Amino acid sequence: MTKLGIGIIGCGNISTAYLRLAPLFKGLEVRAVSDINMEAATARAAEFNVKAQSVDDLLANPALDIVINLTIPDAHYPITKRILEAGKHAYSEKPLVLTLEQGTTLRDLAKAKGLSVGCAPDTFLGGAHQQARAILDEGTLGTITTGNAAIQAHGPESWHPSPEFFYQPGAGPVMDMGPYYIATLINLLGPVKRVGALTSSAEAERTIGSGPRQGQQIKVNTPSNIQALLEFHSGATISFSASWDVWHHKRNHFELYGTKGTLYVPDPNFFGGTVEVALAGGEAQVQTPWDHPFGKINQNDKGRELANYRTAGLADMAQAHMEGRDHRCSLERTLHGVDVMTSILKSGETGQFVTLTTTCTRPAALGIAEARALLA
Numbered sequence: 374m375t376k377l378g379i380g381i382i383g384c385g386n387i388s389t390a391y392l393r394l395a396p397l398f399k400g401l402e403v404r405a406v407s408d409i410n411m412e413a414a415t416a417r418a419a420e421f422n423v424k425a426q427s428v429d430d431l432l433a434n435p436a437l438d439i440v441i442n443l444t445i446p447d448a449h450y451p452i453t454k455r456i457l458e459a460g461k462h463a464y465s466e467k468p469l470v471l472t473l474e475q476g477t478t479l480r481d482l483a484k485a486k487g488l489s490v491g492c493a494p495d496t497f498l499g500g501a502h503q504q505a506r507a508i509l510d511e512g513t514l515g516t517i518t519t520g521n522a523a524i525q526a527h528g529p530e531s532w533h534p535s536p537e538f539f540y541q542p543g544a545g546p547v548m549d550m551g552p553y554y555i556a557t558l559i560n561l562l563g564p565v566k567r568v569g570a571l572t573s574s575a576e577a578e579r580t581i582g583s584g585p586r587q588g589q590q591i592k593v594n595t596p597s598n599i600q601a602l603l604e605f606h607s608g609a610t611i612s613f614s615a616s617w618d619v620w621h622h623k624r625n626h627f628e629l630y631g632t633k634g635t636l637y638v639p640d641p642n643f644f645g646g647t648v649e650v651a652l653a654g655g656e657a658q659v660q661t662p663w664d665h666p667f668g669k670i671n672q673n674d675k676g677r678e679l680a681n682y683r684t685a686g687l688a689d690m691a692q693a694h695m696e697g698r699d700h701r702c703s704l705e706r707t708l709h710g711v712d713v714m715t716s717i718l719k720s721g722e723t724g725q726f727v728t729l730t731t732t733c734t735r736p737a738a739l740g741i742a743e744a745r746a747l748l749a
Contacts, residue, residue, distance in 0.1 A: 376402040377691050378436045380461075382428055382452055382522040383443030384417040387466060390683045391441060392421040398688035399749040400695070406453035407431040412576070428452075432459040439464055439691065446543055450475040451640070457482045457543035462694065464687045466489040469707045471543040473715055476708040483704060485743060489694050494553045494705040495686025497560040498739045499644025500668015502668045504660065506738050508650060509561055514631030517562060521612040522623045524550045528597065528617035534584025537591045547616040547714050550642070554627075555710040556702075557641040558603070558611065562628065563735045565713050572721030575618040601717045606732070613717075623637040633693040644668065645680030666744045688747045701736035709733040715732070 377400055381388055384406055395401045405424040408414040412702065418425035426434065432455060440456045442449055442465040449630040450470045456463040457479065469492040470476045483490045496502065508514065524546050538544055558565075574597045578590045598616040614624075627638035634653050639646020645668045651657040662668055667682040686702035695702035709731045716727040737743075 375695065376400055377438040377694075378434075378619070379403045379687075380431045380434060380437040380440045381406045381443060382408070382431065382440060382456075383411040383466075384410075384442065388417055388443050389420075390681070391443065391687075392417070392423070393689070394646065394684045397682070397749060398684060398747055400691045401688055404436055405431050405434055425643065428455075432456065432461070437461060439687070440686065442466065442676075445538060446471060446548070447538070450479070453479055455690055457488055457490070460486065460488070460493075461618060462489045464690060465493070467493045467547055468543075468711060468714070469704070470711055471548070471687045471715075473708070473712050476711050477586065478703075480704055480708060489690055489700065490704040490707075491686055491690040491700055491702045492704070493683070493686060493702065494556050494641075495683065495702050496641055496644050496690075497736075498555055498663030498667055498689070498701060498744070499559045499646075499680060499682065500530060500628070500663050500744075501639050501644070501646040501648055502557055502560065502641065503665060503667070503739050503744075504648050504663045505638045506561055507663075507740070508636060508648070508660070509629075513633065513650065513652075514629070514636055515633035515713060517607070517609045517629050517631045517636075519610050519612075520627070520629035521614070521624075522554050522558065522627050523613075523622075524554065524615040524625055525619040525622040526617055527620050530579045530591065531582035534581070536579070536581060538724075540579060540591060540593045540595060542595050545599075546617050547599050547717055549633065551615055551714050551717075552710060553641040554613065554615075555625070555713050556706070557638070558605075559706055559733065561638070562605050562607050562611070563610050564709055564732045565729055566606045566608050567726050568601055568603050568713060568716050568720055569726040570599055570601035570717045570720040572600075572718065573598045593744065596718065599717060599721060601720070602614060603713070644682050644685075647668070653707060660680075663741060664691060665741050666748060667739075685744075685747060692747060699737070701739065703733075703736070706733045706736060
């Protein structure tokens, strides 16, 4: 199979995951990395035996077909725009952009140049979430009428040494963690029709809890507590709670309620987890895990065993490009997700329901055979 040359812009912590996991997939070969800090690029290149280049040189590198954008969120739009202008396909970490207008510009530019754009998260391609998708598609639970999804924590300032950006416009729990939940909801239920939300912040300042700046105060300039209601075109209404103002809770990450029973979906931030089903009048039953390649444990993170297959979405995009089909982490679905998240924040500001201006299709399911076909 022909391999596509991959370049990476942004050599922070997340780049190690892409460099370590990309070799698991067929059709991908990381050939160069870049960073505004060339020392960081040189160090990462030496660690993984690839070439270190300046951003300009990487974008001009004829050996690269796809460039992965791993910069900070505020730089996602301008860097992805430069990637497309250089005539290369683009794949970005979440969120793709911070406004719908930016996303529309990228969509039009990609279309004009005949290029593909993809975006994380790709965790909904994991074994657990694809098993949940199959249960819904089989009709086991009837019609999904309602449900809830919840991000509940007390923010990243306790562990992140420089957490300011988490509390600026374009971040907060909705834009930072929301992409995992919205992408999973789109995978399971399809597109959203309209949203309404109440937003607030418990504190005007947060205290850095670790690192050399421990004890310093940072400003909170975006809502840290969002309580939203999502109406889907399918007719389902989902309560979505995204809060960094919570110390403790006993809520599940995801529950979907159908006319014939309930589906318990694991944390969408990960590829694996336990799926449970409770049919009408019965108790919740743990489902025997699928023999899905993207649900198998392959990482030990400080004693916690995880299934981590980041770059699955990139591999699917690369294969889709060569096969002439739609890829699952597409710009269309990512742009709809941005519309959902920014509309939630807009509703919180205005106190009014917001009808979305975008839509999308559900991504094709990624069954066991389809997932295996992506692996080297």
